[in-house]
Amino acid sequence: MKFTDEHDQFRSAIRDLVERExxxxxxTWEADGIFPAHDLFAKLGQVGVLGIEYDQAYGGQGADHSFxxxxxxxxxxxxxxxxxxxxxxxxxxxTPALARFGSHELKQRxxxxxxxxxxxxxxxxxxxxxxxDVAGLxxxxxxxxxxxxxxxxxxxxxxxxxADWLCLLARTSDEGGARGMSQIVVPTDAEGFSVSRKxxxxxxxxxxxxxxxxVDVRVPVDNTIGEAGRGFQQQMxxxxxxxxxxxxxxxxxxxxxxxxxIAYVKxxxxxxxxxxxxxxxxxxxxxxxxxxxxxxxYNHACAEAVVAGADPFTVAKMASIGKLKCGRLNRExxxxxxxxxxxxxxxxETWTARYFRDSRLISIGGGADExxxxxxxxxxxxxxxxx
Amino acid sequence: MNxxxxxxxxxxxxxxxxxxxxxxxxxxxxxxxxxxSDSYGVEMALQLAGDSGEVTxxxxxxxxxxxxxxTALAMGAAKAVLVSDDALxxxxxxxxxxxxxxxxxxxxxxxxILAATESSDGYTGTVPEQIAEVLGxxxxxxxxxxxxxxxxxxxxxxxxxxxxxxxxxxxxxxSVTAGVVEPRYPSFKGIMAAKSKPVDQVTVADxxxxxxxxxxxxxxxxxxxxxxxxxxxxxxxxxxxxxxxNRVVGFLSDLKII
Numbered sequence: 001m002k003f004t005d006e007h008d009q010f011r012s013a014i015r016d017l018v019e020r021e022x023x024x025x026x027x028t029w030e031a032d033g034i035f036p037a038h039d040l041f042a043k044l045g046q047v048g049v050l051g052i053e054y055d056q057a058y059g060g061q062g063a064d065h066s067f068x069x070x071x072x073x074x075x076x077x078x079x080x081x082x083x084x085x086x087x088x089x090x091x092x093x094x095t096p097a098l099a100r101f102g103s104h105e106l107k108q109r110x111x112x113x114x115x116x117x118x119x120x121x122x123x124x125x126x127x128x129x130x131x132x133d134v135a136g137l138x139x140x141x142x143x144x145x146x147x148x149x150x151x152x153x154x155x156x157x158x159x160x161x162x163a164d165w166l167c168l169l170a171r172t173s174d175e176g177g178a179r180g181m182s183q184i185v186v187p188t189d190a191e192g193f194s195v196s197r198k199x200x201x202x203x204x205x206x207x208x209x210x211x212x213x214x215v216d217v218r219v220p221v222d223n224t225i226g227e228a229g230r231g232f233q234q235q236m237x238x239x240x241x242x243x244x245x246x247x248x249x250x251x252x253x254x255x256x257x258x259x260x261x262i263a264y265v266k267x268x269x270x271x272x273x274x275x276x277x278x279x280x281x282x283x284x285x286x287x288x289x290x291x292x293x294x295x296x297x298y299n300h301a302c303a304e305a306v307v308a309g310a311d312p313f314t315v316a317k318m319a320s321i322g323k324l325k326c327g328r329l330n331r332e333x334x335x336x337x338x339x340x341x342x343x344x345x346x347x348x349e350t351w352t353a354r355y356f357r358d359s360r361l362i363s364i365g366g367g368a369d370e371x372x373x374x375x376x377x378x379x380x381x382x383x384x385x386x387x
Numbered sequence: 388m389n390x391x392x393x394x395x396x397x398x399x400x401x402x403x404x405x406x407x408x409x410x411x412x413x414x415x416x417x418x419x420x421x422x423x424s425d426s427y428g429v430e431m432a433l434q435l436a437g438d439s440g441e442v443t444x445x446x447x448x449x450x451x452x453x454x455x456x457x458t459a460l461a462m463g464a465a466k467a468v469l470v471s472d473d474a475l476x477x478x479x480x481x482x483x484x485x486x487x488x489x490x491x492x493x494x495x496x497x498x499x500i501l502a503a504t505e506s507s508d509g510y511t512g513t514v515p516e517q518i519a520e521v522l523g524x525x526x527x528x529x530x531x532x533x534x535x536x537x538x539x540x541x542x543x544x545x546x547x548x549x550x551x552x553x554x555x556x557x558x559x560x561x562s563v564t565a566g567v568v569e570p571r572y573p574s575f576k577g578i579m580a581a582k583s584k585p586v587d588q589v590t591v592a593d594x595x596x597x598x599x600x601x602x603x604x605x606x607x608x609x610x611x612x613x614x615x616x617x618x619x620x621x622x623x624x625x626x627x628x629x630x631x632x633n634r635v636v637g638f639l640s641d642l643k644i645i
Contacts, residue, residue: 005454009461009578012420017572048575061575 001300007070013047014074026080029206035083037120037162045117050091054099058112069303072248077256081358082207084249089158092245094121094167097183097238101226110165110185122163124154132371135178141170148184150217160210161195163188169235172228181231185223192217203357242366243319250326250362251296254333257355258289261337288336295325317379324372327363334359388440390432391491393502394425396448396455411610413508421455424503426570428563431533432501433463441465445490453586460581461573468494472590477603484517489594500560504529519560526560527553531567547643
């Protein structure tokens with residue numbers, strides 16, 4: 001990836017913002033189990049972080065995907081994985097389908113304020129019995145005149161307690177499986193919608209994650225994103241954005257963790273010399289640095305493919321490979337960072353403890369490792385080509 | 388109102404450079420960034436200029452370096468004058484002031500000049516006042532608040548005891564502290580717009596100055612030696628016997644912090 005001066009300037013602006021507006025507050029937000037999404041998103045919106053590739057007519061930046069890569073790498077340097085995840089839900093998980101397939105009115109009403117940071121968005125796909133297996137979801141939207149009447153439950157919804165609107169995936173016909181689903185924008189002030197509970201998670205603790213309930217929630221049929229019945233396909237496309245941004249953030253986060261670990265082993269003394277003077281430490285760090293460097297450049301190749309207009313299957317395969325490798329490597333880096341910090345690394349006061357918890361999610365969220373393996377096997381024609 | 392801001396482009400403090408062993412000055416060959424201490428002046432200028440005025444940047448940097456200027460242009464400044472000339476290498480503070488004064492005259496009409504109190508790499512802290520002297524303008528230092536009232540500028544000037552309220556006729560030069568305003572982040576649109584904003588790059592000759600009077604040739608000061616700063620002494624440990632707070636208060640009071 002060849003970065004221009006403009007990429008460097010954008011990177012620098014986001015890095016400053018993360019260091020001034022986010023990192024000093026992470027400890028408080030982690031302890032509170034929530035961060036002020038509306039306040040923070042308004043600041044991000046002013047810098048143009050929340051609508052990088054979206055249409056300028058609605059307040060987007062109209063940039064290409066290489067700037068999303070830069071944004072992901074810088075947001076990935078947040079000292080709390082929860083805040084980074086919440087931002088990426090707004091930018092690359094809840095809004096891509098609306099930007100791609102939504103009507104002019106829907107984009108004006110929901111996308112424009114989301115890009116300005118005036119509205120917080122959430123993606124409502126996962127259910128108690130349908131996680132990575134999206135085709136198994138049960139939430140139903142039944143048409144009644146010009147309205148959908150929605151009933152069901154959504155689980156593990158990031159930004160769930162603060163969201164102003166949801167990009168909901170629901171069944172809109174009885175076809176079953178991947179057929180007959182639609183994406184619908186649901187404002188959270190709609191009657192019948194409620195947050196059943198805020199969930200207590202292992203990591204990403206600064207981010208509010210919720211279980212959502214829909215009881216006869218009525219929204220206009222005009223709130224359908226794109227074509228009714230094409231929701232599953234649109235969501236699968238949206239998942240690629242989710243995986244790409246997760247990969248970009250993850251690689252940068254790993255590199256930051258390694259840099260912080262290197263700084264520590266250079267000053268920590270044991271057995272008459274610094275840890276960095278121990279050959280085992282040197283070689284182990286060098287080995288992991290090499291692996292993080294490889295996934296970082298794989299991510300760049302991925303972003304280049306998107307910029308060049310690669311076909312969806314190529315992007316899906318690259319995003320899946322990247323996510324599989326980032327997820328597994330992140331767990332290794334977190335383990336190494338804690339091990340090399342020793343006792344202090346096991347303490348909650350040290351950054352390694354939070355990172356150890358936060359690092360675990362990437363192998364689960366946005367499609368688990370096993371789903372990535374399944375996709376790669378399918379796209380390689382091993383288990384039947386989905387094309 | 389039109390405001391000129393003096394900005395310095397410096398090596399990234401996150402990736403500190405090295406001193407040239409011969410000249411004992413900081414190597415400035417690589418990419419330079421906007422000195423963070425100047426971002427406050429840029430923000431203050433943008434707020435004072437408003438929609439009806441214009442902010443112009445002046446800077447002196449080697450190799451036609453504009454990266455730091457682009458950051459300030461991305462924040463909202465309209466244009467820049469950059470003085471870049473090999474002859475300027477080794478310029479001392481007074482020469483820098485003379486060169487920047489000429490650049491300011493070239494920048495067009497102005498009501499106010501802003502600068503940081505000092506740069507984050509050289510720290511002489513004298514250039515703003517020298518510019519004012521060269522231009523024959525009044526100068527006010529260490530501004531922690533700046534407001535315009537007709538043809539005068541009102542400054543809250545930070546002092547050890549608190550602050551002085553200073554009123555000064557325009558045009559004037561004011562050096563601002565980091566507390567004066569909170570600088571904005573350059574936005575994506577600002578960054579893209581900055582690409583096409585004019586940067587008037589000039590040489591010493593373009594400014595009507597003689598190369599023999601600038602740089603090493605014109606420097607009135609010489610760096611004799613560079614030495615490591617003394618290591619900081621270990622602090623005093625106060626055991627709390629229930630009255631330790633009195634000693635902490637006394638310590639802070641001696642430093643005039645409280």
